[in-house]
Structures are given as structure tokens and as C-alpha cells.
Amino acid sequence: MLALLACVSFASCTTGGGEEVQYVKIGQNLCSFLAEGNQPLEIDVKASPAEWTVEAGATWVKAERTADRTLTVTVEDNDTGSERSAVLTVTAGQAVQEIGIRQLAADGAFARFRKLDTFSMGAAMSPSGRYAGGFVISIAPDDSYQYSPTIVDLETDEWHQFGPYPESVYALHQTMAVTDQGLLFISDGQHGGQIAIDITGDIFVPESPAGYEHLPEVQGTSADGKYWVGYAKKTTGGLYYPLLWIDGAAQELSLPEKNYREEELRAGVMARSISANGEVIYGTSWDNSDYGMLYWRKEGAGFGRPQWVGKDVRKITPTVLQYPDGTEYDYNLVNGCICTAELTKISTSGKWIATTYRTEVPSANNQYTECTYRAAFYNTETETTVIVEDYGETSGAHVTDDGIAFIGIGRLGISSGKVYDLNTHTDLGDTQDWVYDTYGIVIPGGYINHISADGRYVLGTSAQSSAGGTSFINWYIAPPRAK
Numbered sequence: 001m002l003a004l005l006a007c008v009s010f011a012s013c014t015t016g017g018g019e020e021v022q023y024v025k026i027g028q029n030l031c032s033f034l035a036e037g038n039q040p041l042e043i044d045v046k047a048s049p050a051e052w053t054v055e056a057g058a059t060w061v062k063a064e065r066t067a068d069r070t071l072t073v074t075v076e077d078n079d080t081g082s083e084r085s086a087v088l089t090v091t092a093g094q095a096v097q098e099i100g101i102r103q104l105a106a107d108g109a110f111a112r113f114r115k116l117d118t119f120s121m122g123a124a125m126s127p128s129g130r131y132a133g134g135f136v137i138s139i140a141p142d143d144s145y146q147y148s149p150t151i152v153d154l155e156t157d158e159w160h161q162f163g164p165y166p167e168s169v170y171a172l173h174q175t176m177a178v179t180d181q182g183l184l185f186i187s188d189g190q191h192g193g194q195i196a197i198d199i200t201g202d203i204f205v206p207e208s209p210a211g212y213e214h215l216p217e218v219q220g221t222s223a224d225g226k227y228w229v230g231y232a233k234k235t236t237g238g239l240y241y242p243l244l245w246i247d248g249a250a251q252e253l254s255l256p257e258k259n260y261r262e263e264e265l266r267a268g269v270m271a272r273s274i275s276a277n278g279e280v281i282y283g284t285s286w287d288n289s290d291y292g293m294l295y296w297r298k299e300g301a302g303f304g305r306p307q308w309v310g311k312d313v314r315k316i317t318p319t320v321l322q323y324p325d326g327t328e329y330d331y332n333l334v335n336g337c338i339c340t341a342e343l344t345k346i347s348t349s350g351k352w353i354a355t356t357y358r359t360e361v362p363s364a365n366n367q368y369t370e371c372t373y374r375a376a377f378y379n380t381e382t383e384t385t386v387i388v389e390d391y392g393e394t395s396g397a398h399v400t401d402d403g404i405a406f407i408g409i410g411r412l413g414i415s416s417g418k419v420y421d422l423n424t425h426t427d428l429g430d431t432q433d434w435v436y437d438t439y440g441i442v443i444p445g446g447y448i449n450h451i452s453a454d455g456r457y458v459l460g461t462s463a464q465s466s467a468g469g470t471s472f473i474n475w476y477i478a479p480p481r482a483k
Helices: 431-439
Strands: 009-014 021-026 030-033 041-048 053-056 061-067 070-075 084-092 095-103 112-115 131-139 145-153 158-161 172-178 184-188 194-197 217-221 227-233 240-246 249-252 270-274 280-285 292-299 315-322 328-338 352-362 369-379 384-387 394-399 404-409 417-421 426-430 447-451 458-466 469-478
Touching: 021 084, 021 095, 030 041, 041 084, 041 095, 053 061, 061 084, 070 084, 070 095, 131 172, 131 184, 131 469, 145 172, 145 184, 145 194, 194 217, 227 280, 240 270, 240 280, 292 328, 292 352, 328 369, 352 384, 352 404, 369 404, 394 447, 404 447, 417 431, 417 447, 426 431, 431 458
Parallel strands: 030 095, 172 217, 217 270, 369 394
Antiparallel strands: 009 021, 021 041, 041 070, 053 084, 061 070, 084 095, 112 469, 131 145, 145 158, 172 184, 184 194, 217 227, 227 240, 227 270, 240 249, 270 280, 280 292, 315 328, 328 352, 352 369, 352 394, 369 384, 394 404, 404 417, 417 426, 447 458, 458 469
């Protein structure tokens, strides 16, 4: 049996004079069942008045009240040859609530939905979706932290977990990337740089090019594992340099001549990820709030000079701003495409890059800039940008080669998303709607970070509330396991 939670639903009404609130609150308002072999499903019901009834809208569904707050649903095997649906109606006084029932056809099978909520600081998915990786934090007997790197085989749901390692050995603090060959990169806050660990538990530390004083951070990999990209500092206090590893050997990518505001580089540039086919790299000019987005295209055996993502809509306007004491200074306003430390913004072949288009105007007192933010998507083949204005303040999260765009609503603490067709400029619904239409399952709210080239594997993010507050967790969708 498989029944997936959609949400908690509540229906209520007030009797004459507002003296009594009548309601029905159910723990699940949409249930999905396999074609056969299902076990009874129990659903929690809270109602006022306490006496409630349930009616099934189809003969193949049996729904009965088996306890004061328990509704038990059973379904017959589906031998009709097609998917079918029905509605249960729960009534308490004048309050009514419906529960949708969906059952697959006999040859149907559910995609798997799994939360990665035991991982700390998020998860990464390999380019083709074979593996997901992260780490788990636990408390050692001496009350110090210890860390367990974990690689999940998404074909089998098998977990490869190593350690735990005491924080004196590795103080892991951010999962960055995992390859389709099962090599996981996690940043090490104790020693700087990263560890790389494979599915056998072997660990090594990635190296910078010769002459660098600092260890690097690998941020993304190609599907074949040949290319890694990331960054490192040459010297303390110096610039960040974008790096490319070819078969494990590091080299520098070229820097832009100027920073995002057409000024001298002050912080440098970081390579953030690479297309699965190894053809296009993107990165950020990390300079306070001026995190412009760049990309490099493969040229022969190497990569060319960086270009600004969204260069067709990029506009620089010199102006004069002033400090609170009235002192004036020159400043370049930039309308352009930006990116922070996000690692999943490129399509499989590098045809599309997801980004955020930011516009700037001086404030009324000329002391700061006022900005707008819109999800945008840059086509590296046509060198044109699609700016999506439909949803207000948004961020581009991911995009497929065929132009299906995934959008995060808002900028910080994003908890919901939209799906948009860049070819027809059509809204394809919320994340939940699109997942249901595409994979036939019901998921919590959230947005999509990554989809494999064949569309079978998905990595997403959702907000999750607990007594300790709201946290953000990753989840994945994978095909049904082979029988």
C-alpha cells in the first residue's frame, strides 16, 4: 500500500448566531493507491460535532469509521485496465470535507518520493541522478560533534554511510557535489578545503593548482566525472580564482577584465557548476552584493573567456550616490543577471542557464539603491534572455534543455515554486501540480533544484516546521525500483 500525504484540510461553518463552530479536519485529503495489494489506510479525523459520517463515491472504495477519530479506507484491486478515482465525503453537522482517492491501473507503478531530512546543510544529486549525497551530524560521548558522510544509491535506495568522524578530524559544514561515479565533495570547516569520499569510504583532499596557498572548493562535476569546477584563493587576502579540474588535475579558468560593475576586481570569481556534458561552466563574481553571473564555453581542449549571463539585457548606468553625511561618490547602477552560491542552475547540455535579473535605481535620498528581482533564463546558443514577470519577486532555480523552467517564489527562505514553459510563455502550475501531472504522486510544497537529462530523477527543496522552527530539507523523486 502507498498513500501519499497531500496536506491537512479543514472545513468549517458557524450555526445561527455564531454560537457553535462546526468543522471537519482531516489528516489527508488526497490518497494514491497501487493497482493491487493495498493495505487499509487510516486517516485521522477531528470533527465538531464529534459524531461524523463518511460516504464513498464508488463501489470499489470502502470507507468506514473504525474509531472516534479514525477513518479506515480500503480499495479493491483495480482490474479495469485504466486509472480510476473517487471521492469520500466526511460530514459533521453542517461541515463537509472531501477526500480524493486515486488508484493506478494494473501495470502502473509509483515514482518514489524520499525525504533527505536527516542530512545537515542540504544534499546534492549527481548530474544523471544516480546518487544523492550529504552528511549526518550526531553527538559524541564527550558532547562534541561527529560527522557521517552519506551517499544514497537512488536506483536501489541503498545508503552508504561512513564514520562518524570526530570534529577534530573533519568538521563538515556544506555538501557541494556528488558525481555519477559516487564521489562526494563536502567542505571541511576544520582544515579548509574539502574532503572527497567515494562509495567504498576512501577519502582524499582535492588539490589546488601549483603555487596556491589555499585548498580549493569543488562545486560541480560533469556526468562522466572528467571535469570538476570550483575555486580557491592563491594567497591570503587575494582574489578568488575559478578552477577547472580535468581528470583530477587543477587549472585556472580565465577571469573577466572587470567586475560586475565594470570596476577593478576586488574579490575575484568562483566557478559554481558545469553542464552534465562538460560544455558550459557558470560562476559568480563574488564581490559584496555584486554577485554577477558569468559563463565559460568550451573551445577546443579548453574553455574561452567568460561572458556575462544575460548580456543582451545587461545595462550599466553611471550615477552619483551619497553617504549619510552628504559626501558624494560615483557609482555604476547595473541591471543584469546575478547568482549567489547556487549550484544547480544549468541545463544538461548548457543550452539554458537559470538566473535572477536584478534592476537598480537610486533611492529617493540617493543613499542606496532600490532593486527588483525576477526569475530569468539565458539561452547560451541564441545569447538571449527570457525574463519572467508573471510571479513578482522570484529567482530562477533550474531549467531543462527543452526550456521547462523552475522558479522559486521570493528571494530568501524560498519555500514554494512555479514551473514555466519558456517556449510558449505558459504557466505550468505550482511545483506540486507539475509533479503530480508528470510523476503521478503528491508531494509537499517546495521548489525543484535539479532534474536529470532523462527526467527520471528530481532533487527538490521544501520548508519543514518543527518545535525548533522552520528548516529547509531536500527530497528526491526516483523511478519505481525494479521488481
